[in-house]
Amino acid sequence: MRLSGRFRAALIIGGQGIRARKLRTFLSMISLFLGVLGVVAAQAGQVIAHRALVASTELGMGVDGTQQIYVQSSENTGSLVMETVAGRDDAIALLSTNAIIGEPNVRPINEGGAPLDGSGGGWGPMMNCDSAGNCVDPNEGKPSGQAIELRVTALTGDVRQFRPLRMQSGQWLDFGGAPSMAPRLVLNEAAAAGFAMYQVPAEMRFQGATANSTPRFVGVVADGNSSPQAYVRSDELLNWMPIDALTDPMYGTPELLAAPTATDFVETLRKKVEALGDENSLYINKISMDDLMPGEIKMMRWVFLGVSILVLLIGSAGILNVGLATVGERIEEFALRRAVGTPRLLLAGIVLAETLLTGLLTAMAAIGAGIAGLAAAGRLFGDREPMLQNVTFPWEAGVAGVAAGLIAGVLGGLVPAARAARIPIATVMRA
Numbered sequence: 001m002r003l004s005g006r007f008r009a010a011l012i013i014g015g016q017g018i019r020a021r022k023l024r025t026f027l028s029m030i031s032l033f034l035g036v037l038g039v040v041a042a043q044a045g046q047v048i049a050h051r052a053l054v055a056s057t058e059l060g061m062g063v064d065g066t067q068q069i070y071v072q073s074s075e076n077t078g079s080l081v082m083e084t085v086a087g088r089d090d091a092i093a094l095l096s097t098n099a100i101i102g103e104p105n106v107r108p109i110n111e112g113g114a115p116l117d118g119s120g121g122g123w124g125p126m127m128n129c130d131s132a133g134n135c136v137d138p139n140e141g142k143p144s145g146q147a148i149e150l151r152v153t154a155l156t157g158d159v160r161q162f163r164p165l166r167m168q169s170g171q172w173l174d175f176g177g178a179p180s181m182a183p184r185l186v187l188n189e190a191a192a193a194g195f196a197m198y199q200v201p202a203e204m205r206f207q208g209a210t211a212n213s214t215p216r217f218v219g220v221v222a223d224g225n226s227s228p229q230a231y232v233r234s235d236e237l238l239n240w241m242p243i244d245a246l247t248d249p250m251y252g253t254p255e256l257l258a259a260p261t262a263t264d265f266v267e268t269l270r271k272k273v274e275a276l277g278d279e280n281s282l283y284i285n286k287i288s289m290d291d292l293m294p295g296e297i298k299m300m301r302w303v304f305l306g307v308s309i310l311v312l313l314i315g316s317a318g319i320l321n322v323g324l325a326t327v328g329e330r331i332e333e334f335a336l337r338r339a340v341g342t343p344r345l346l347l348a349g350i351v352l353a354e355t356l357l358t359g360l361l362t363a364m365a366a367i368g369a370g371i372a373g374l375a376a377a378g379r380l381f382g383d384r385e386p387m388l389q390n391v392t393f394p395w396e397a398g399v400a401g402v403a404a405g406l407i408a409g410v411l412g413g414l415v416p417a418a419r420a421a422r423i424p425i426a427t428v429m430r431a
Contacts, residue, residue, distance in 0.1 A: 032359060032408055036366040038311030039404040043397040044370060054289045055164075059224035062162045062257055062287045067266060069256040070283040071273060078247035080276070081254045082234070084269050085156050091258035091265045092157035095234060095246045097207070099152045101215065102200035106145025109198060113149045115226045116194040138207065146200045150191050150228035154237045154246060162257040163223070168192075170219025179235040186219040191228035208245030260286070312404050316411040335423050348417035355413030356406060363405025367398050 054064070062068055071077055078095065085093045100108050110116050157175060159165065173186055183204070187195070195217070205212045215232075223229065237246065247254055258265055266284065273282045337347060371393045 032316075032362040032405070032412075033366055035311045035314050035316070035408060036359075036363050036401055036404045037369055038314075039308045040366050040370040040397050040401040041373075042308045042311070043400040044374060044394055047394040047396060056224050057287075057289065058164055059222075060163075063164065064287060064289045065260040066162045066287045067258040067260065067262065068285045068287055069258060069266065069269065070285075071254045071256070071269075072281045072283075073247050073249040073253050074276060075244065076276060077254060078243035080272050081247075081256065081269075082156065082243065084265070084272060085256065088262070088265060089157070090262040091256060092155060092159055092162070093234070094159065094255040094257070095154045096255075097152055097154075097246055097248065098149060099204050099206050099230075100147050100149045101195075101202070101204045102147025102198075103145040104203060104205065104212065105142055106147050107139045107142050108147040108149035109144075110149055110194070110228070111139065113151050113227055113229075115190060116148070116197065116228060117190075117226075146198060148191075148194050148198060148200055148228060150187075150194075150230055152185070152206075152230050152232060152237070154232055154234035156234050159231070159257065162259075166222040168220040168222055170217075172219055172221070173231060173233055175233060179233055179239060180216075181213075181236075181239055183213055183215050183232050183236040183240070184218045185215045185230040185232050186221050187217055188221055188223045188225055188229045188231075190226055191230055192217075192220040194228050206241055206245065208248065209241040211240060213240045308400070308404070312408055313411075316408045320412040320415060344421040347423075348421040351417040351420045352410070352413040355416070356409040359405035359407075359409025359412070360402070361405075362408075363401045366405070367401040370397060370401065 058064075071081055081093050081095075085091055098113055102108065155173065155175075158172070160172070168189060170186070173184060202214050203212050204215045215230075221231070234246075256269070270282055374393050
């Protein structure tokens, strides 16, 4: 109870001291404000830089913690995958194949789905191979024409919960309602640029499809891929081709993305795959950004930590300077308090309470400035910088700002507090 009373008294007297010396408090806050704001900016910058560093990996693989599952293709793999993932909100399947959109019976402009800007060079056609290893060119003997080849990924659900694809225009796939007979495609930016560059007929054909279909482009999305690619509902694509054609090993193995908590789904899938036979296998990879980019993330953290410590020391030096000057002016006051029985510890607590309150108030002001600055940056530069789109002020920066203000208050107040506690009672005779 005695310590609690002294602590309360130190806070009250310290608050009165701040109110009585508004100019010195303001000068201390200016010096400390820049330091704490630097800590808040450094911490927020670290979060944004980390977001930018892992953004491309998240687009191509998945967010941190996602379970990435590959199933070896076989005769019954497609049906097994579709049956297991049906009705799940925490897992989706991605089945990919190549499609050609444009004039029928012609060679596409970019055989094999190569980048249309030529950045990837000429890939050549996707060869059709049988079980004996005999491969043929499906476009052999065909003339070149107005057609574009692209990768088509059939989705059983919204992939954006695992891969944060960014809509550029139009709308994303609607997985509610009955499937359309005209497959709705969301193009990536590379494919959209290609179709803007070349005017091709709206006819889409697949290897193994029962008939050619007429696709509808409903949106454009940024997926970080330089090759043309499109996303479609799996049930709309299966209206035009059998499931076995969609899981052809020539075009890749079925991929599934599951939430970290979907352990029952993974175990069910594993048992079903094992039941198919020894020739079937399941590969599971849990995405961890720290494992994928350990060096880059560690170096980034050290750089921002060093900047935070440097600016915090600068702010602490400013409040220390003002604190020492204030104690020098109040020597008679502290000596008089000692003469009437005020303990040394309480004198030190009064000085330390002033610096702590100053640091806390400054931290609140710096955090407010950081929130306003980040919101303004998002509004002004969000259109040009994707990492600033829909960005929110990170709670880590707020915690770091409060901690920095309190630490600076302690560092800047310890020496003045110790000096105040050592003032002898005889000093009161000068007054």
